[in-house]
Each structure stands twice: as structure tokens, then as C-alpha cells.
Amino acid sequence: MKFVDEYRDAARAEECARAIARGVTRPWTLMEICGGQTHAIVRFGIDELLPPAITLVHGPGCPVCVTPLELIDKAIAIASRPEVTFCSFGDMLRVPGSRRDLLTVKAKGGDVRIVYSPLDAVKLARARPERQVVFFAVGFETTAPANAHAVVQAHAEGLRNFSLLVSHVLVPPAMEAILGSPSNRVQGFLTAGHVCMVMGYADYEPLAARYHVPMVVTGFEPLDLLQGIHLCLNQLETGRADVENAYGRTVRREGNPTARALLQRVFRVVDRKWRGVGLIPQSGWGLREEFAAYDAEQRFGVADYATDESTECLSGLVLQGVKKPPECPAFGTRCTPDHPLGATMVSNEGACAAYYRYRRRSV
Amino acid sequence: MPDCPEFALHCPLPIADHEVVQMAHGGGGRLMQQLLERVFFRAFDDPAPGERHDGARLEVGGVRLAFTTDSYVVRPLFFPGGDIGSLAVNGTVNDLAMCGARPRWLSAGFIIEEGLPIATLERVAASMRLAAAAAGVALVTGDTKVVDKGKGDGLFINTAGLGVIEHEQVIAPCSVRPGDAVLVSGDLGRHGMAIMSVREGLEFEGTITSDCAPMQGLVQALLGGGVAVHCLRDLTRGGLAAALNEIAGAGGVSIHIREAAVPVEETVRGACEILGMDPLYVANEGRLVAFVAAEDAPRALALLREQPEGAGAALIGSVGNEPPGLVTLESVIGVKRVLDLLSGEQLPRIC
Numbered sequence: 008m009k010f011v012d013e014y015r016d017a018a019r020a021e022e023c024a025r026a027i028a029r030g031v032t033r034p035w036t037l038m039e040i041c042g043g044q045t046h047a048i049v050r051f052g053i054d055e056l057l058p059p060a061i062t063l064v065h066g067p068g069c070p071v072c073v074t075p076l077e078l079i080d081k082a083i084a085i086a087s088r089p090e091v092t093f094c095s096f097g098d099m100l101r102v103p104g105s106r107r108d109l110l111t112v113k114a115k116g117g118d119v120r121i122v123y124s125p126l127d128a129v130k131l132a133r134a135r136p137e138r139q140v141v142f143f144a145v146g147f148e149t150t151a152p153a154n155a156h157a158v159v160q161a162h163a164e165g166l167r168n169f170s171l172l173v174s175h176v177l178v179p180p181a182m183e184a185i186l187g188s189p190s191n192r193v194q195g196f197l198t199a200g201h202v203c204m205v206m207g208y209a210d211y212e213p214l215a216a217r218y219h220v221p222m223v224v225t226g227f228e229p230l231d232l233l234q235g236i237h238l239c240l241n242q243l244e245t246g247r248a249d250v251e252n253a254y255g256r257t258v259r260r261e262g263n264p265t266a267r268a269l270l271q272r273v274f275r276v277v278d279r280k281w282r283g284v285g286l287i288p289q290s291g292w293g294l295r296e297e298f299a300a301y302d303a304e305q306r307f308g309v310a311d312y313a314t315d316e317s318t319e320c321l322s323g324l325v326l327q328g329v330k331k332p333p334e335c336p337a338f339g340t341r342c343t344p345d346h347p348l349g350a351t352m353v354s355n356e357g358a359c360a361a362y363y364r365y366r367r368r369s370v
Numbered sequence: 371m372p373d374c375p376e377f378a379l380h381c382p383l384p385i386a387d388h389e390v391v392q393m394a395h396g397g398g399g400r401l402m403q404q405l406l407e408r409v410f411f412r413a414f415d416d417p418a419p420g421e422r423h424d425g426a427r428l429e430v431g432g433v434r435l436a437f438t439t440d441s442y443v444v445r446p447l448f449f450p451g452g453d454i455g456s457l458a459v460n461g462t463v464n465d466l467a468m469c470g471a472r473p474r475w476l477s478a479g480f481i482i483e484e485g486l487p488i489a490t491l492e493r494v495a496a497s498m499r500l501a502a503a504a505a506g507v508a509l510v511t512g513d514t515k516v517v518d519k520g521k522g523d524g525l526f527i528n529t530a531g532l533g534v535i536e537h538e539q540v541i542a543p544c545s546v547r548p549g550d551a552v553l554v555s556g557d558l559g560r561h562g563m564a565i566m567s568v569r570e571g572l573e574f575e576g577t578i579t580s581d582c583a584p585m586q587g588l589v590q591a592l593l594g595g596g597v598a599v600h601c602l603r604d605l606t607r608g609g610l611a612a613a614l615n616e617i618a619g620a621g622g623v624s625i626h627i628r629e630a631a632v633p634v635e636e637t638v639r640g641a642c643e644i645l646g647m648d649p650l651y652v653a654n655e656g657r658l659v660a661f662v663a664a665e666d667a668p669r670a671l672a673l674l675r676e677q678p679e680g681a682g683a684a685l686i687g688s689v690g691n692e693p694p695g696l697v698t699l700e701s702v703i704g705v706k707r708v709l710d711l712l713s714g715e716q717l718p719r720i721c
Contacts, residue, residue, distance in 0.1 A: 008639050017630075020703040052705025114390045123570060123645075229703050345400055365707045 014228030015051075023233040024056035027240060034060040035243050036192050037236060038185070038328045040178060041199035042069030042356030043227050049361040051229045057236065064192070064328030065361075067181050067284065068199050070146040070174075071098050071354030072326065075280040077314035078174045079104035082143055085172060085307045086112045086119050092135065094128040095143040096150075097121045102353045105314050125157035125171075132161065132169035141303045144171040148202045151175050151292060152266040155273035158294070158301050170303040173293055176279050178202050179210050180290035185327050186218040193328050195239040197225040197232070200254040205270075207262030211250045219248040226254040273298055283322040283351065322351040325358050332362040339367050399608055399712040424465040424604065427535065436471035438462060439530035447490065447524055449568050451560070451580030454527055455497035457655060460584045462531040463505040464604040467586040468658065470541035470593065471533030473505060478512040478529050483522035494525065505584035507531070537593050543621035545600040550689040551667035552625060553660045555588055555674055556581065556682035557633040558610055559649035561656070563641045574644075576637045583656030583679045591680075595673040598663035605654040608712065612651070613659050614697045615711045622694040627687030627709070630702050647716050650699075650709065661689065 045065040048054055054063050067073055083104045086093035100109040113119035122128055125142045132140035144154040161169040203224045215222045221242035225235030235253040279291030294302050304310040324330040332338050342348035344360055351357035394401045425438030442458040466473040502509050564580040592599050603613040618625045634649045642649045662670045674680035699709040
């Protein structure tokens, strides 16, 4: 398949892995930000092609993993209301709240639907004016433009029965939180290619300079990942700390100006709680005052919900790259995808789930 | 970061056992296995793990029979490459064929929702007649029930089938031996992605057509050609990955496949890439995996490829000893990893 096969070529991957091995003189720890990258690394076995001196730790870029418990509880409360049609991307439905998940709400008769785009939810709202249609707007900068577009569209059509439950989070504040933590062990970053496709990578430049950490904009296919790792290690070996773009076929420095303008119009930067991590100031997006009428938290009176999370598992340490999944004593025993103890085991793109699926038994 | 010198670590609480049935209990993954073990194997006679199969093998007066049943609940009722009628015939025909039987007789039960157009039923019945003729089976008995509007999804069909076993081979996981070759009869993932694209209104370049087809011709070709067939499985719910895991577990063997050797059509691959799904877990309705003696593999492949339903057959891997129950896969870039059973259904990802 074009644009896929050429980036999965076994001979070129091996060649790239050899070039990496030749250039490495001492141990380095890199973090890939995005859950999609984590999944690809473990699925294709990229880490096993690298010299043992290189450690890849897995970052917080899994939207399902970092959506806080209280937001899931808000979603469940809203979805349980008889007048509500609750729309979500598929993988949010399995995430446990305090007591149950959205799939259980559906099994008990709630109108919970999987959609593929927030515009499908707008369409539903248009077709069913008697229903309150709510879209669960989770994700990083990648999913935000479509959600912003949905709000603008609903606003233009005067749809009064559409709203968003917003839980958008931003990558740069999370990277800064990791870099500023005393337990940080990350020496170089592979930044999330698709986030940079929307936002560009100029925002990372002051961060790379301040913490003297190289950052490479990286894609998702095996050769993309190896190329990103190679450039990042080259910088570390030569003492540089620049922002480089290894995903030039998709990403420009300024990002996508149309999408950014739309985001600017609809959202404002707010403090956000991250599941497994805690509150990170100025790390998310909420709806601007102009679009407050589309805020499901206000509409359904759940804005004041607060849920305390237990402190049993290591997902916070996994999400900041301090621990790897198999280092958790519950991994694969008390904690599995059927009975997740932590958010990182819930989502397909969570680091624990990826390790469970591909590495549970050594081969 | 200045205001946040250390992370405050949190963790969500574990979710309790599901007290009500979830969609994932029907998805062919681990939850379905749990449901079978917790409810049905406990209540009914539990087949020995090595005997668990797509159908039961019975003997009456010296005649050996295979007996199976399956219910069909597909939305939409008509999809590219088939409809609920052809699916209901081919699915049961294929379950019999996987027991190594020649399918002979089918029953059909229809649960019809009030309000369904008669013309729809006529189309479905006509499609079943054609499918039965193509598979060489007779529809010999049936039943209809009508339920209130809103109490069914248009139309559900149950079919049961009887077939005759005309050979001495034991085609079951317990016959699988280390060294056996693993073959698939064609490209994977078409049925699941065809249904998904029409159900959800997703448009891809080119229409994805279901692979819905009867497979008794493939099985008869292998048996007639003298191939030592050790196990067969149709790759329905849970796809290839579920079938391999079941057989490895039930047969007490390990299975290793090469990802690059598994045929997947371009459009299906593209759709799977976009939605974050793995074709190895996607349902098929006209594809089987065959475990045959290693020395018979080239002949088996040639025999499959002579049949129209087997034109895309491929050798994808082999059976080993250790560790029992483990399925592994060599990724396209040459690294070996586990190919596990999914927990529940594959859900499209966020981004």
C-alpha cells in the first residue's frame, strides 16, 4: 500500500538500526510522546532493533489514558439521562469511571453511540431535534480542530440541542511538566507528528533550549520512528538540543494555519487535570465564552463533580516515563485489559495495554 | 515546572465484574470465552478443550454426522457481497465444512420484526435459495416468529445444519502436530470492513466487498486430494488471531506466523489503517485456516488455489512445540512478538 509499505521495509529498517548502533557511544533515554507511536514501537518491535544502551520510555500522549476520572464520571452522568444521545469515539467507551463505564450505561439502555467524527453528532442533532446530542470531545491538538468545526457548524445552524463535553489537553505543557520534574529521566523527545501537523513545532523551540533537550518531530511508521530516533541520538551524541523535523511529508513549522485559526476562535487555554498525573496549569482547552452555550458541563449541571482517584497503580509513573509497564507488580496479574487498574491498561494506545498485548509472554 | 515540582500520582479504581451482558461478550474475544465458561459450559455438558469446535460430531447407526447451529444478526441486512440470507446459509455450511463434513441439510428460523417489508423477506429468501443451491444443501425445515415493532432489528435468522462425515481423519485441534503447515484460503478482513463501511457510512477508495462464500468446496478438494488435514477453522468473529489462539490453546501447541505472508487486500488494509484496526482480528465469512501435514503443504496450497474461493490461498506459518497455547508473529520488519486474543471488540481509535 502506497505511503505505508515504503515505511515498513524490513531491509531499510535494518539498515537504519545498524546506522543507529554505529553512532551510539553511551546510554540514552528517549521518550516518544504519542500513544500511537508507543503502539507502533511495541507492535513492530522497533525497540528490539535498537542497541541495549538505548531506552525508550513512553509518554503521556494517549487521550484515553489521561482523561481524568471525574470527567468520565461526568460523561456517565450525562449519558445516563433519558433525553441524551451521547456520542463518543469508540475507545472512550471502555474507560472505567469510579463505578462503571459508558459501555455499561449502553448495556442498561442508555443511548450511547460510537461516531467517527463530531460532525456525525451534529448531523444527529439536526435530525433529532427532540434529543440532546452530546459529543465527548477528548484528545490532544489532533482531534481539536474537528471539534471546533462542529461547534462552529452547530452555532451557524442555530442547533440548540448539541453540546460538547470538552477534555482537550495540550502536549507542550505536559512535556514541560515531565522535564521540570525532579524524577525526570528523559534526555530526548520524539514529538507527536500529528499534533505538530496541526500546531507546527515552533512552540517546542523555547522548551528544547531551556531544558537543553533535543526534540525530533516524528511519524508513526517503523522507518519514521527509526529516523526520528536516529536524529535524536545524533543530537545527543554531538551535544545539540534543537527541534528537528523527521516527518517533513506531513509537518510544516507553522502547522496548519486554518486549523489553528479555528482553534483560536473556539477554545481558550485552561488548567486541566490529567488522569494518573494530576493538575497541570494551562494544559488544556475549554470553550470560549462566546460558545459557552455548547458546554455540556454547564448544560447538564455537572461542572462541580470532583472524584478522588485511588493511588494504587503506577500509571502516573508510566505516563511520565519513570517506570515501564512490566515494572508494576500488578501488571498482567491483577491488572489486565479485562480488569484494568490503571488508565494506561484501558486504551489500545496505553503503554500497559500495548505491553500486555504484545509482550505479556516473552517470545 | 515551577508550580508543580512533583507529579501527584493517581490511579483509577478497578471496574467490577460485568453484571450485565456487554456487546463485547459477543465479540469473539476473551470476554466471550469467559461467558461461555462461566455460564454455558457450566450448565451444559462441557466438551473437552481439544474437542471444542464449530460443530458436534455424532454417530447414528454407523453414519457419522456433524451438527451445528448459528444465529445471524447483521445490520444492514444487505451489504456489498452478500446479505443476511446468504450469510445464514454460508455460515452454517462453513461450520459443517470445518468439521470435515459434507453439508447436506439446513433448517431456517426467522425472527421478524413487525413492519419489515414483505419485499425484503422475499429478497432474503431468494438469496438463501441461491446460496443453498451453490453450496449443494437442501433447506428442509423452518419456522417464523413475528415480534413487536422495536423488539427486533428487522430480521434475525437462525440456521442449523446436518452434514455427513465421509472420511476417517479426525479434524480437530487435538490432531494438530508440531511441524504442521498453517494455510489461509484467501485475503483477510473483507467481511468485517465491508459491514463496517456500509453500517457507518464510511467511504473508502473502492468498495470493500464481503468475502461471504461457502467453503465446503475447498474442504472437499483438500480431502479428495488426499491431504492430511489436521484442523480447519473458519475465520469469523475475532478473525485469524482468535482462531489461531483457540487452536493453539485447545491443541496444546504453539503457532508462529509471518505477518508479511498474510494476504490482505489494499482497500481493506487502508481502511484498517485509518480506523486503527488490525485485519488479523477482523471477521471473515468465506475464509478458513487449515493445518496440514508439512509434506502436504505445497499440494494443499495448489488444491485450494484451483477453487474460486481459494484463489488467494497462502502459506502463512507453522506449528511448534513450545510453549503450548502461544501464538507468535514475525512483524513486517522481522521482529517476533505475541499475537494475542483481544479482550473484547476492536473499537475504532480516537486519532
